[in-house]
Amino acid sequence: MLNRFFGQKPQEDSKKHQGAAQEKAGVPPEQEQPQRFNFLNRTRQLFRRMSNTVEETDLITENLWDELEESLLTADVGPHTSMWLIERLRQRAEEEHMRTGAQFQRVLREELAKLLGESSSLRFDKKSPLTVILVIGVNGSGKTTSIAKLAYRLKNEGHKVMLAAADTFRAAAIDQLKEWGNRVDVPVISQHPNADPGAVVFDALQAATTRGSDVLIIDTAGRLHTKFNLMEEL
Known part of the structure; x- marks a missing residue:
């Protein structure tokens, strides 16, 4: 608590003491490994957030739709796409008489997969060198x-x-x-x-x-x- 008050995290403090001890012992400090760069982290976080929202409910209620809309908008999905996806899910929920969160989660995955589409290679004019x-x-x-x-x-x-x-x-x-x-x-x-x-x-x-x-x-x-x-x- 005191470390936070003075603007220092406990882990940082322990790392400093560990580094000083290693210097005295002549042991080279452990080099920090660069974090692996991954463009899909934000997309995975979106899917995880929406899955958690669905898993925490047993019944499909208006609160679920509100939380799902909030998750989409805060993940920068965009208002047009978010509203389209929610309307599509509402339509399927009514057509398929969905009542439970498990049923909803299955449909949510299907619609997200359709929205993202299949991965395909980008094609350029082979006649042009650049x-x-x-x-x-x-x-x-x-x-x-x-x-x-x-x-x-x-x-x-x-x-x-x-x-x-x-x-x-x-x-x-x-x-x-x-x-x-x-x-x-x-x-x-x-x-x-x-x-x-x-x-x-x-x-x-x-x-x-x-x-x-x-x-x-x-x-x-x-x-x-x-x-x-x-x-x-x-």
Whole structure:
């Protein structure tokens, strides 16, 4: 309790004493193992949260629908998809006369599997030596994170991927894309903040061609469709 009051966790305190004892004994401290990067963690957490919600009830009530809606929205599933899924589940619950949580859980899994669809490889035009993917969207919509996920998948499918940090308006965006590039082991072409995005794309196209990359994914600054000048820039 006192450790928490002074802003220090008990585990951290014990690790410090353990490290000091190891130094005295001449034993090298144990190196921290990097955590395995997994893009599916958030999806698994969503499924686990919804399963727990269903398992904790014996009967299908309005409270169950409210808790399910909350779980979907807090997991950033999106209001449109969340409402569609709940309406679909309500329809099946009525058609199949579901009464128990176990019955509901089975249907929930089936509908989620249909919603996600089967995994399939992305296909590009084989006649073109380089496929360019320009990612655009409003601020905070998850463009950079989606780029990392896409690059990770394409790399695992055997593609030689390169990223371009053309969001030069926000300085942190360049560092963010570089960090994702390091995590998924994909090169990132960038310039200094406030540089010309067109120049970044030009350099990236040249680098991708020279290095034999077959997919170039370009990150851009967030913009609304009402911003005429920014839309014209694309």
